[in-house]
Amino acid sequence: MFELSEQLELIQQALRPYCEKELQSKVDALEEGELPVFELMKDFDGVFGISSMLAGPLKKMIERKRKKEEEGVEERGSIDELLGGEVGTAIDPMLLFVVAKELSRVSPSFALSFGAHLGLCGQTILSKGTSDQIEKYALPIFAFEKMGCWGLTEPEAGSDAFALTTTAVPDGDQYVLNGSKTFITNAPYADIFIVYAKIDRGDAKTDKRMIYPFVLERGTQGLSVGKPMHKMGMRGSPTGEIFLDDVRVGLDQLLGKKEKTGRAQAKETLASEREEAPAMAWGIIERCLDESVKYAIERKQFGRRLVEFQLIQDKIARMYVHLENVRNLAYKQAWAMREGRGSLRDACAAKFYASAAAVEVGMEAIQLMGGYGYMHEQHVEMLTRDAKLLMIGGGTSEIQLLNIAKELARDKGVKLSLAGGLQV
């Protein structure tokens, strides 16, 4: 449980040199906005062959799904099951964790955009789309021909994610979408947009469950995006707004082509975002520790190497304790996902702990390096700014704590609400 399989070990060994040479050499250009993150994703795919590995299983999945649809059977299951187990360990959660970890040692921004493209957008279409929708929208995403984004958050609906005001008003055989989304990863340059809207038949304000994912394409009349937002960290990952102004779509752009309560689906996708956070934190912590030990051995003050000072040893040892805990949490999460034994409380606890640990370790790494650590030239400076996002994106740390308390109270028969007080 606490070791990588031989195959994953080999994958990690292949990823490390690519990340430390190819990716590292492009981090500054990525951060400065001179190199589009999608170009880098295509490069990554060219080296590791993700699209060619997935092309066959995806086509078979579409054929199988189409036959079932003709028989009137709706296929359900995990992505692994839907793909018929064809890619084997390719979708082992631990593989995804190892990839996110290795990428995050060098560029958490790249990992974030990559996850939003394939995970949030691509997987949502795979798990909820019809065969036609998968063929039209998911195939180009998994082939790295089109970039995807996933938009739930709105200016007035963040932690209270389902208080959406974006509406989809039925009009004949179409829907008319109006509203806006904010803080959406990849939105400024995305080609495919998943956006959540409330079907508004007059009772939308009172029924929070009527939330549906629509899939839209760049160039659609009424759909526009804002410029990339200026951020504290994750600067290599474009974040932006999406505006919907009388956007007309047919039923074929409602994921699943059938109106049904879509809230559970958005929750599933949010869970996958939450699950990736410990892996990203793992990478950030591991790299900060590596850099700190190296620096403490090289840097001399008072005629001694920093590493000889016990206060510096204390910092290094504490960083290691966090690394050990976060690594164990990542292994546990991957195991639980593989075995279908994941729980909301454990996933929230892992995200809460790992994201705070990444920020703490980053800050300590900067402190250990003194003025040099505060400078851009030291990688830990960027990693620490990036780490802060892990405490906000995919549900804030406070929301993770509330979810844990809510679950624990529910075990004792008390139903709490995230809005405070009891659930009504």
Ligand SMILES: Cc1cc2nc3c(=O)[nH]c(=O)nc-3n(C[C@H](O)[C@H](O)[C@H](O)COP(=O)(O)OP(=O)(O)OC[C@H]3O[C@@H](n4cnc5c(N)ncnc54)[C@H](O)[C@@H]3O)c2cc1C
């Ligand atoms: C870089 C970046 C990328 C993102 N990418 C995406 C994306 O791809 N798709 C997407 O849909 N969203 C995305 N988000 C949005 C992200 O999920 C939200 O920012 C997050 O859920 C928090 O919402 P908010 O920012 O509106 O904060 P708010 O909900 O306004 O929260 C503000 C503060 O109040 C606290 N708070 C809120 N409610 C409670 C409560 N009941 N009790 C105690 N404290 C509370 C919060 O914890 C926080 O500290 C991204 C955000 C960022 C910054």
